Amino acid sequence: MSLTLFIEQILNGLQFGVMLFLMAAGLTLIFGVMGLINLAHGSLFMVGAFACATVAAATGSFWLGLVASLAAAAAAGALVEILVIRRLYERDHLDQVLATFALILIFSEGTRWVFGSFPLYLDIPQLLSGAVHLPGGAQYPIYRLAVIGVGIAVAIGLYLLIGKTRLGMRIRAGESDREMIGALGIDIGTLYTLVFALGAALAGLAGAMVGALQSVQVGMGEPVLILAFVVIVIGGIGSIKGALIGSILVGLTETLGRFLLPHFFGLFMPNSEAATIGAALASMLIYIVMALILAFRPQGLFAANA
Amino acid sequence: MKKLIAASLFALSASVAGNAFAEPVKIGMITTLSGGGAGLGIDARDGFMLAIEQSGNKDIEIITEDDARKPELAVQIADKMIQSDKVDLMTGIIWSNLAMAVVPSATAQDVIYLSVNAGPSALAGAGCSPNYFNVAYQNDNFHEAMGEAANKDFKKTFIMAPNYPAGKDSLTGFKRFYKGELAGEVYTKLGQTDYAAEIAQIRASDADSVFIFLPGGMGVAFTKQYAQSGVDLPLMGPAFSFSQDVLPAIGDAALGVKNSASWAYDLDNEANKTFVEGFKEAYGRLPSVYAAQAYDTANLILSAAGKASVKDKDAFRAALKEADFDSVRGKFSFNSNNHPIQDFYVREVVKDGDTLTNKIVSTAFTDHQDAYAAECKM
Numbered sequence: 226m227s228l229t230l231f232i233e234q235i236l237n238g239l240q241f242g243v244m245l246f247l248m249a250a251g252l253t254l255i256f257g258v259m260g261l262i263n264l265a266h267g268s269l270f271m272v273g274a275f276a277c278a279t280v281a282a283a284t285g286s287f288w289l290g291l292v293a294s295l296a297a298a299a300a301a302g303a304l305v306e307i308l309v310i311r312r313l314y315e316r317d318h319l320d321q322v323l324a325t326f327a328l329i330l331i332f333s334e335g336t337r338w339v340f341g342s343f344p345l346y347l348d349i350p351q352l353l354s355g356a357v358h359l360p361g362g363a364q365y366p367i368y369r370l371a372v373i374g375v376g377i378a379v380a381i382g383l384y385l386l387i388g389k390t391r392l393g394m395r396i397r398a399g400e401s402d403r404e405m406i407g408a409l410g411i412d413i414g415t416l417y418t419l420v421f422a423l424g425a426a427l428a429g430l431a432g433a434m435v436g437a438l439q440s441v442q443v444g445m446g447e448p449v450l451i452l453a454f455v456v457i458v459i460g461g462i463g464s465i466k467g468a469l470i471g472s473i474l475v476g477l478t479e480t481l482g483r484f485l486l487p488h489f490f491g492l493f494m495p496n497s498e499a500a501t502i503g504a505a506l507a508s509m510l511i512y513i514v515m516a517l518i519l520a521f522r523p524q525g526l527f528a529a530n531a
Numbered sequence: 532m533k534k535l536i537a538a539s540l541f542a543l544s545a546s547v548a549g550n551a552f553a554e555p556v557k558i559g560m561i562t563t564l565s566g567g568g569a570g571l572g573i574d575a576r577d578g579f580m581l582a583i584e585q586s587g588n589k590d591i592e593i594i595t596e597d598d599a600r601k602p603e604l605a606v607q608i609a610d611k612m613i614q615s616d617k618v619d620l621m622t623g624i625i626w627s628n629l630a631m632a633v634v635p636s637a638t639a640q641d642v643i644y645l646s647v648n649a650g651p652s653a654l655a656g657a658g659c660s661p662n663y664f665n666v667a668y669q670n671d672n673f674h675e676a677m678g679e680a681a682n683k684d685f686k687k688t689f690i691m692a693p694n695y696p697a698g699k700d701s702l703t704g705f706k707r708f709y710k711g712e713l714a715g716e717v718y719t720k721l722g723q724t725d726y727a728a729e730i731a732q733i734r735a736s737d738a739d740s741v742f743i744f745l746p747g748g749m750g751v752a753f754t755k756q757y758a759q760s761g762v763d764l765p766l767m768g769p770a771f772s773f774s775q776d777v778l779p780a781i782g783d784a785a786l787g788v789k790n791s792a793s794w795a796y797d798l799d800n801e802a803n804k805t806f807v808e809g810f811k812e813a814y815g816r817l818p819s820v821y822a823a824q825a826y827d828t829a830n831l832i833l834s835a836a837g838k839a840s841v842k843d844k845d846a847f848r849a850a851l852k853e854a855d856f857d858s859v860r861g862k863f864s865f866n867s868n869n870h871p872i873q874d875f876y877v878r879e880v881v882k883d884g885d886t887l888t889n890k891i892v893s894t895a896f897t898d899h900q901d902a903y904a905a906e907c908k909m
Contacts, residue, residue: 230735237727342569344751344780349759356761366759369727438759439724440751440780444566448722476642480728487717497702497716504694504718515653 229363233483240369242476243376247431248453249460249468250383251424258399258420258462261310261317264325266453267446268332273298273429274436274445277348287350291433299422311414325444329447337443338440344442347433372434379427380469385392396420400463406461422511442486452479455511459518461525470526477510480508540735554840555590556832560631561605561614562647564594564597568747570776571625571821572752575647576812578806578822579622582829585809592834593620600625602632602876613642615674619841620645622828625821627651627670627697630640638662640846643851644834647825650870652700656903657829659868663726664851666828668793669870669901670893673769676791676875676895677742678709681767686711689738691729693745694718701744707902714738719745729849730760731753746771751780758784765789770889773880775819778887785880788825793871794860795878797889802830804858817828823859862898868907872900 252266276297281290299491305328313321353368387393395416398406407413432446439445460467486504494502518526556747560579563572570590572706583591606626612618622645624630630649633647637644638660644744646665654660655669681688688711692698698718706713714736717729733741741764752770755841770792773785796807796817797848806826816824834856839846854864857863875896878889 227735230731233731233734234728237725240727246870261564336550337565337569342564342573343776344748346780346782348755348782348784354759356759359740364761366761368759400696426569435724438752438756440748440755440777442748442751442780443569445748483719484728484732496713500716500718501694501699505722508720 229359229361232359232361233363234364234480236365236369236373238477238480239473240373240376240476241480242473243373243380244431245433245449245452245456245476246469246472247427247434248377248449249456249472250465252378252453253428253457253460253463253465254396254420254467255424256457258396259310259314261415262325262449263310263424264322265328265332266424267450268329269298269302269425270432270435270446270449271336271443272301272331273432274347275340275345275432276429277433277436278345279340280439281347282345285366287348287437291430294429295426295435299426299434301429302423302425303418306418306424310421311417314417333443339445343444345438347436347441349390349437360508363522366483373428375434378466381431383465393421403429413465419503452511455515457525459515459525461528463527464527467525467527474514478511478514479507481509486510500522550820551584552588552590552836552840554836554842555592556620556841557616557618558593558832559592559609559618559621560593560595560620560623561598561608561612561629563625564593564595566599566601568600569623571648571747571819573779574776574819574822575623575625578810578818578831579823581648581806581813581822582810582826582833584813585766586830586833587603588765588833591833596745598624598629604631605629605633606636606770609637611877613637618642620832621830622647623825624649627700630654630696634663636658643844644828645828645851647828648821651696652901652903655868655870655901655904657908659907659909661848661869661909663869664831664865665870666700666831667824667871669903671707671862672793672875672899672901673771674701674744675708675876675902676899677767677769677789678705679705680789680791680877680895681705681740681742681892682708682764685740687714687738688740688742689714689717689733689736690742690893691715691717691719692743693721693749695721705744710897723749726753726756727760730754730757730762733764734760734762738764743765743768743772745893747777750897751777754781754788755784760844762880767791770820774821774877774891775797775817775888776821778889780885783882786882788880788893789835790878790880790889791875791895792820792878792889793873793875794820795889797890798861798876800824800857800859800861803859803861806859809818812870815887824860827856827858827860827863830858830873866900866904868900868901868904868905868909869882872898873897 273294275424277290277294278291349368356364460471486507489502490499596608623646627649632737643662648667650669692701767789770790835850838850874892877893879892
């Protein structure tokens with residue numbers, strides 16, 4: 226195993242991590258501010274990918290598709306918040322889980338109704354195709370580097386938004402005491418819709434960027450949603466910083482586990498068996514990490530409301 | 532004299548009715564119509580229905596239900612179909628894990644099951660049944676064909692499949708006929724969509740070629756990422772990853788990929804021409820291998836129902852076993868374990884006008900049978 230391969234795998238882990246961060250950031254914001262468990266977050270990821278694929282196919286431009294994915298996911302998020310979610314804030318978590326699970330089914334069947342069951346085509350833009358040479362002789366796809374760049378930019382943007390702006394101040398206030406900021410005369414309804422749309426837009430952006438790498442199909446959001454939940458549980462529910470650290474931790478654990486464990490078992494057993502056992506253990510690894518972290522820090526690494 | 536006239540009138544009326552069966556046939560079709568992998572089930576259903584429509588036969592009743600790729604749901608539907616709908620035949624399951632959940636109990640209740648796709652090894656060997664007919668293939672077959680074909684050009688192949696029973700069958704099948712070395716053997720998570728870590732390992736290995744078995748969305752994701760990565764080793768796999776249902780989503784990244792199957796749309800025989808033209812006209816898209824297999828299954832049932840009453844199980848099984856129908860795959864017959872003996876081809880993804888599709892480039896096996904037939908005692 227060479228150093229260049231190792232560097233490449235670390236970059237892969239980072240890229241996977243920042244993609245998860247885009248999902249987890251929205252999820253944790255919504256939970257932190259509104260106390261809502263939103264299972265339909267994966268559907269917004271799917272909406273972003275389908276919007277991007279459709280607009281890119283119609284106009285030939287990935288960039289217009291990307292804009293469309295942000296707009297479509299934010300619009301879908303705002304609409305869902307106003308029509309459905311708004312009625313759930315006062316209810317307990319079980320009702321929220323049931324209602325947002327219903328939303329998953331509605332989004333999935335609706336998308337199948339409109340777009341059919343076959344995956345759609347979406348390719349990376351010409352500008353970002355190809356690979357670059359990294360120091361040390363490693364090669365890495367430009368598009369994946371760009372995804373890392375976007376993820377970092379979003380993390381900085383969110384940090385500034387929440388730490389330095391009036392809207393951010395309200396979001397923080399909402400996290401610590403919902404009733405009080407309502408009493409102070411802030412239109413809490415609009416604030417909730419905004420936060421929900423912001424989270425949805427981030428999920429849509431992730432969906433569009435990932436859609437160009439993977440396959441744009443119905444149900445693509447749910448596997449990512451599960452990992453995003455793992456991330457926010459590890460990072461601490463409601464904390465953006467926790468979501469960032471948690472995402473990168475999960476991304477690196479997942480990627481390096483998949484890569485290193487079969488090699489490790491290969492040291493003392495036949496290759497074919499090592500590959501099977503390594504793969505099986507690698508798919509459990511992030512859940513083992515999650516269990517360990519929860520055993521020592523039940524609130525997660527950076528709990529917001531601890 | 533009166534008797535003779537009556538008899539000839541009866542004979543005449545029978546021949547006028549033409550394709551009326553001795554007994555109406557009730558078929559239960561369980562397939563995947565929603566969720567991930569719905570494209571496969573929809574193609575199978577459409578292929579099956581096309582054959583029934585083309586036959587113009589009114590004596591067939593088909594009950595179609597969606598299993599959403601969930602074994603527990605498939606079992607419930609099967610129970611309902613057997614107990615309350617009282618179906619004579621069952622068919623339609625795409626996935627091997629669902630087939631394993633449904634088929635053994637259905638055949639034990641003396642319902643005849645005809646597989647349009649799934650062919651787990653457990654049902655081909657010791658677990659075979661006179662009530663189970665596989666019209667598609669045994670799971671290992673496509674991979675065996677690719678292993679055999681790879682011997683010609685490659686010495687060192689990197690092989691990869693998801694970590695589940697059909698994935699292991701796949702790599703076992705490939706290795707059964709491949710004589711070269713392995714540059715690496717990797718099992719991925721089922722449903723995995725990001726393959727950057729695996730592609731990095733392929734890049735770092737000294738492989739001269741890559742074999743993958745990644746059906747549905749997994750294959751779309753891998754092939755696109757592989758093309759973007761700048762690794763340019765030849766890619767090959769069974770038809771599942773490069774079938775007509777996923778090619779439009781992969782795009783040009785799939786061009787030139789070699790894949791193995793028992794069927795391609797350009798296979799030169801009359802039945803296939805009727806099938807491909809009919810499918811395009813009825814559904815406005817090109818058929819996939821799943822549609823072809825289901826179309827054959829329906830025609831097999833039609834042929835048997837024309838010969839024997841479905842209520843007379845022994846006669847009906849014998850009529851099925853004759854495989855007296857025009858297969859879109861050309862030659863087709865059943866082995867001792869009710870699995871097909873057929874030819875396997877290597878296809879290449881090409882561009883026909885604006886449409887990506889597969890063309891046959893060579894024949895990997897002639898009259899190939901599966902490795903488990905000898906273990907089947909019936």
